[in-house]
Amino acid sequence: MRKFMVFIIALIISGPLQADILVIVNAQNPVAALEKKQVVDLFMGRVSAFPGGAPAQTLDLKTGTPLRADFYKRLTGKSEAQVDAYWATLVFAGRMSPPKQFTDDLALIGEVVKNKMAIAYVSRQTLPGGVKVVIELPKSAQ
């Protein structure tokens, strides 16, 4: 019984680690919302523009950041190693330049506020006025 309680508590505590993920763009970006598939195409380097044709620049977290692994798992079902291997096929074939990598959420948000072409993902939090959410990836979405 005690073990069971510990398990339940552990589940509750681990909840916030698996928080909702928000995909954000600059507030002035004409795009109001994106579908999951459109986000997959952008972050997997299949397209390099927003629906409507404006050039897009995907921003990423550094490899090894827990949110990064979580984001790609929810988006594509792939592990971080699979995503890195996939991106290496695009980058070293010279088809795409790799997304610029940032150390944390704050740095990402700061860049999206400045850059009208940017698109990034962050954990659920209060966001500044310079950015807007185009899709939420709830933790149940796989």
Next chain:
Amino acid sequence: MVVDPRVISLLVLLSSLASPFAGAEVEHRFSGFATLGITLNDNPDVVFRNDVTQDDGAYEHNGSWENDSRVGAQWQGRWSPQWETTVQLVAKDRFDNTLANSIEWAFVRYRPVDGLDLRLGRLGADAFMLSDYRQVGYTLPWVRPPQDLYGITSLYNFDGFDLTRRIALGDAMLNLKTFYGNSSEKYPTGFNNGQFTSFDFDLFGLSSDLEWSEWKLRYSYVRVEVNSDLTKPLRNVWAQVAPAWPAANNLIGNLETRGKQFRYHQVGLNYDNNDWWFQSEYVRINSDLMLVANGENAYTSLGKRFGSLNLFTLVGYATPNDPELDISIPAGLPEPIGSQLNYLAQVTATRLNGVRIKQHSYGVGARWDFTSKMALKFQVEKFYIDKSGTNLWFSTDGTPLGDDKKPTVISLAWDMLF
């Protein structure tokens, strides 16, 4: 070191195209890849080569690092969403190790609208499924692209252009590409003996890739036209005996290489549901040259992931489509012409039959992604080489193989991205 004029022209091209953006804010990206590999082959008679561009490799437990070890570094300069320049350098054990050959890619990419790319410069020859990133071990489940098929890839890059168009078909994505350019390469003809055949060729290709959910389907066609005359001394000898044996004129015609073509047709299929994966590829070569054998090459690989561990099996196959060349000289010719002709026929047949590939293989292996951007791999393969099709291997003593060989090749690799 003598700088190849090709290198200079590439650099001039890159700098002239980049100069309009001299004032623009440029984003520089630096990235790289490396593999440290060791290959063991239990057979003392044959040298294992990854492909026909290598003159060295594993034999008799010597533990060759030359097969797979390499370092690549890449710079990408993004001048605007439309313009980007890429230069990739690769250092590895090469038969002809020059600065010019170390430049894998050096090109300018122009993207007028999303989904349309025009590239100009030194580009990857996108002939097969893995061609564009075959040197980046980290992208592959195996230690190297399967040798039964990728052993024939003589083309790494070319100087020219390519044009890619992406088309969305509902949930599927279709990529169409066409390319044209020129390339030259020295192919070693023996184990560590410094001798080679120098090919210069023009190539034209089309490829189509369809990605749909867990599936990838690919078809490509490449036409290679040879600009070099590779058989002149041999033809001259046969021309001298033609008066005594007029059938030689036929042979002389077939030996020609300049202006002749060979063609690759390739189909590939990949399925990956992030748990199980499967990949298979088939290539057929149709050749108008006796010096490039008609043949078929294929492999199939099936794997399953267990967390960071990826286990796979691999089967490969290569066969020529023509019988071995046999030049039969009629009996009763006056001596010494008769015996000279017989000797010449034997030398010619040995040389031309040497380009055949007849082998198959079975393998198992594992890839372990033990930490970010690094993987360790282990692979064991058993090859069955028919003595009538040994072109992917060199004999250690330089003489043609007298019997079939069954080497076991064990490979270890440590791949990384940086």
